[in-house]
Amino acid sequence: MPLINIIPGEKIPVAPMNVRLPAWRVPGWLLVFWWLARGLLRLTVLAVRYWWLTTPTVLALWVRAEFGGLVLAGVVLVVAAGCGAWWRWHRSSWLRFGWYPIVARVRMLFVYRRRWASVMATCGLATSFAGDRYVPHLLRVRCDRFGDELTVRMLPGQIPDDWGQAAERLAYAFRLRTGQARSAARADRVVLRFVRRDPLAGVVAPLPVPEVPALDGLALGVDEDGHPYRLRLTGSHVLIAGATGSGKGSVLWSLIRSLAGGIRSGLVEVWAFDPKGGMELAAGVPLFARFAYDDPDSMAGVLDDAVKRMRLRAARLRGVTRQHVPTVKEPLLVLVVDELAALTAYITDRKVRDRIKESLGLLLSQGRAVGVHVVAALQDPRKDVLPFRDLFPTRIGLRLTEPEQVDMVLGDSARDRGALCDRIPESSPGVGFVVLDGVREPVRVRFAYLTDDDIHHLGHTHRRLDTTSDSDEQEAAREDQH
Numbered sequence: 001m002p003l004i005n006i007i008p009g010e011k012i013p014v015a016p017m018n019v020r021l022p023a024w025r026v027p028g029w030l031l032v033f034w035w036l037a038r039g040l041l042r043l044t045v046l047a048v049r050y051w052w053l054t055t056p057t058v059l060a061l062w063v064r065a066e067f068g069g070l071v072l073a074g075v076v077l078v079v080a081a082g083c084g085a086w087w088r089w090h091r092s093s094w095l096r097f098g099w100y101p102i103v104a105r106v107r108m109l110f111v112y113r114r115r116w117a118s119v120m121a122t123c124g125l126a127t128s129f130a131g132d133r134y135v136p137h138l139l140r141v142r143c144d145r146f147g148d149e150l151t152v153r154m155l156p157g158q159i160p161d162d163w164g165q166a167a168e169r170l171a172y173a174f175r176l177r178t179g180q181a182r183s184a185a186r187a188d189r190v191v192l193r194f195v196r197r198d199p200l201a202g203v204v205a206p207l208p209v210p211e212v213p214a215l216d217g218l219a220l221g222v223d224e225d226g227h228p229y230r231l232r233l234t235g236s237h238v239l240i241a242g243a244t245g246s247g248k249g250s251v252l253w254s255l256i257r258s259l260a261g262g263i264r265s266g267l268v269e270v271w272a273f274d275p276k277g278g279m280e281l282a283a284g285v286p287l288f289a290r291f292a293y294d295d296p297d298s299m300a301g302v303l304d305d306a307v308k309r310m311r312l313r314a315a316r317l318r319g320v321t322r323q324h325v326p327t328v329k330e331p332l333l334v335l336v337v338d339e340l341a342a343l344t345a346y347i348t349d350r351k352v353r354d355r356i357k358e359s360l361g362l363l364l365s366q367g368r369a370v371g372v373h374v375v376a377a378l379q380d381p382r383k384d385v386l387p388f389r390d391l392f393p394t395r396i397g398l399r400l401t402e403p404e405q406v407d408m409v410l411g412d413s414a415r416d417r418g419a420l421c422d423r424i425p426e427s428s429p430g431v432g433f434v435v436l437d438g439v440r441e442p443v444r445v446r447f448a449y450l451t452d453d454d455i456h457h458l459g460h461t462h463r464r465l466d467t468t469s470d471s472d473e474q475e476a477a478r479e480d481q482h
């Protein structure tokens, strides 16, 4: 018998009442039976969930067992021929109802489900509560030619912006490059879009010129679904920002082209300002009613004229209508400015600069309802131009050099909502994000590209027909001056 007993640990105080629990002895066969039953249930659930995989497998095994391998090969051939015939006969329905649903299921299983929990944890979208881990639930995957769309049930406390911030990280985690998040119809869900192949990789040829410009939807390029992208000019001004070589010219020219039918018929007047010496816009001179490019003073004068016309028109329309409808006598006036900062920031003469700023402010704040619109390109989104930003209901961000510039130009949180202008590669000029006032999600677009020849040709075919007789308004403005 030992002399001293050393017992590690703390002494358990003696309780006033001691209860002895009965010890259950579970027999081994019951445990095995329990495990087997549980495993079987899980297998059944999996077999039902992945019916699209298990049903053909079971059928194939049954055909082989009943009729032999040759019959099975024949059945496979018939099914393959049926799919081939469907593809040839009606490709779009085959892709929509046959091919992409299969691709979506395979990708859901082998790409997304396989890594879901770990990716959620590493991207900071999983959480733990009271010792348990919670992961957002992947509900559905849809595939199309260019990407995958995932519908996810968020965890309580998450909002679509959280997913927007993580979207790019998620895309890379699933071995893709671009990701965007947008809100879904139901408040507890978010839709993620990952791009597998850039639908906007190819150059977009100039779009057809309509006889009468559709001011509610000018076709300027294509969106990610391959549909023509239509921009509403009625009631709006357009700001286009992009680094040098990002394709600002292609947006301006696509817009002028979409208006060309109206320019020829006299429904639209374009006044062009090219403060960088006329390099960008000079090729389209026959299309413009006014073209100012040389000294700041003359540009300020043309802007003053625009303000005068706007005021006369406003006085005439006051109490008659709330939205101007363009006519040949009173055409839509579109002021196209190639470099806004050159008008508002770089001019050294302070008086002229202030005059220009004042006119621009008036045109931007009062022009929309009376059919006077400003379309301005901007290379350098600096503070000097910022006061004007909010007066542009339509903002287009092409490639920008720094992430901070995105929100500076497009508005707060635009980058979190998916406008990754700083990630647009230099090899994709003309690609940009369109942000509209009151619309949450930016739209990614590639604008049509007009070569110099296209512009010359446009100037030739759609030049202003009657350049000698001025509109009634011009005459009135002149009388007003005298």
Ligand SMILES: Nc1ncnc2c1ncn2[C@@H]1O[C@H](COP(=O)(O)OP(=O)(O)OP(=O)(O)O)[C@@H](O)[C@H]1O
Pocket (backbone or CB within 6 Å): 203, 204, 242, 243, 244, 245, 246, 247, 248, 249, 250, 280, 379, 429, 430, 431, 446, 447, 448, 449
């Ligand atoms: N929509 C487009 N599609 C394809 N290529 C384009 C497109 N837009 C522009 N490019 C190409 O990119 C080049 C630069 O375009 P552009 O001069 O319009 O850019 P920018 O933003 O106006 O530059 P800068 O500020 O220097 O004038 C063009 O010469 C053309 O080759």
